[in-house]
Amino acid sequence: MIKTLEWTNAGVRFIDQRRLPTEEIYVTCGNYREVATAIRDMIVRGAPAIGVAAAMGIALGIRDSQAGSYSELRPELELICDTLARTRPTAVNLFWAIRRMRERFDSLAAEPVEQIKRALIDEAQLMYLADIAACEAMGRNGAVLMPSSGGVLTHCNAGALATCGYGTALGVIRAAVEAGKKIHVFADETRPFLQGSRLTAWELTKDGIPTTVISDNMAGAMMKQGKIRAVVVGADRIAANGDVANKIGTYTVAVLAREHGIPFYVAAPWSTVDLATPNGDHIPIEQRAAREVTHFAGKQIAPDGIAVENPAFDVTPNRYIAAIITERGIAKTPYSEALQKLANSVELSTASV
């Protein structure tokens, strides 16, 4: 099994996703600042993985503190959380994870420092296990939506490498394959970072799931040729109305899918749903460095000084989405009601426990 990230006594250990697929190298971040850098530099990426990485970063920062009491720990927690919150703006799982760790910290005001440290490490590890369980539940919920055979297109990497294991979109595909469906994955290479050709192709090949890599601009031609029967992607943030921010290019795939009458599915853990954001227009979109577009493996591929756009994400309006698959269940249009219902149902069940 791929270990995307892992808590160790030496720190948080990541597979370096910049080096895949040709080099399988692990790096250990020995303090929370190194974890923040790993998130910003995309050693680790994928909304669910970023969230758990941040939680582990907070646990690590607090563990290393010299503070003697809860009240001395608090300003350190603020600094640690601020540092991690400033790494990447779009994936809401980051902020969800930071909030959850803060809430856990708040609940420990009466505890001695060693207890607090232990409790935060435990909380981060619980989030790690819950993420894998959520992916498996998404897989069970979503597998039924996959065709019994044929091509399924995915964009970017919403797999084991984007989560603590199993994956969101790729979790749905894995569960469908485990259920006997004969799926052939088409993986958009996903410029500029190539998460599709480098990461999705790598992890699916390891699992023996047939995969074909295409350039992003081939998706339309593949659909027109009848090679694609469904699309499934992950998400970095889902607004209250069901608009979905995901890797740049997702919107283009959604438009193409609708034009060809192909269902377009989104799979994401509930922590990606941001009911405080009314719609996609309010989701902050990260702009990354021009060099990701102008250079490739150190080689310059555009003229000196050329202007570049490099938004890391785009927003797919809810009307293009056939279903949003979460561990709590499947939401369909109208999304505002469907997502609210999933939110309420679990609050009720939690309240009744």
Add this chain to the structure above:
Amino acid sequence: MIKTLEWTNAGVRFIDQRRLPTEEIYVTCGNYREVATAIRDMIVRGAPAIGVAAAMGIALGIRDSQAGSYSELRPELELICDTLARTRPTAVNLFWAIRRMRERFDSLAAEPVEQIKRALIDEAQLMYLADIAACEAMGRNGAVLMPSSGGVLTHCNAGALATCGYGTALGVIRAAVEAGKKIHVFADETRPFLQGSRLTAWELTKDGIPTTVISDNMAGAMMKQGKIRAVVVGADRIAANGDVANKIGTYTVAVLAREHGIPFYVAAPWSTVDLATPNGDHIPIEQRAAREVTHFAGKQIAPDGIAVENPAFDVTPNRYIAAIITERGIAKTPYSEALQKLANSVELSTASV
């Protein structure tokens, strides 16, 4: 002015388009087999440029012949034409140019060998000059369709580097800018060969036309943000019904343009129109090596042995196209009639000369 290709006494001289934008290197092909290799390996690319390169290759092959008579030259002509015809299957300009050179050869049966050699060199050079004139006429015809200001998206390179000079789609943009329109070009980088980021951005920057490079998968987001007011692309073959084969990804751009209510224009010389091909389903689509997708600048970017699709072109059905801009005039839907009318009008005017 950029010299994409040029007849010289030493052979056909090309700017090596694989090395741009960082290296401006010229290579001279001293015989027709080297010209064929230059076309196959994409030292020269772009449908109009390929056509004239093949014509010059034929002129070169015949010039180098030791044959003593027209009848001795004929089998050599067959071999030369066959070799050049086998380089790339989609761009019809290649076959158009070969046919035109054959017809010129056929007309020279009564001439001595030295006259035949001179006449074929002259014919190829005439085609060179006619190509530039056609681009300039396309520019005049198409400039009026461009917005008075704002973003215009283009895909691949349909510029000076794809022709003998000025360009088809970029010729329309150049003419619009010369007419005072304030156009900002968005250039799709165009994986896998990166004609957009490497070539279009390079030649437009040389001309001082503002240009922004984007990954192919950003086109949808740019349109949704209102940054694109028109799309103009070139063509490798236009069927009798107006279906257009062009660089892979063009179809995706056309679908996106229609979704956003943005006009999608095609600019191409009349030699790209293939009235013998009824519709796009009959256009042969070249499949290129997997390595173009799996490797970049020598670096492997996909796992060992992964399956790849690499069609070099796709077909955009006529219903997505707002107008086809040629040097003979503009065709609009219904395309079968409009293209036939352009064909007839020039045959009539030729007949009346």
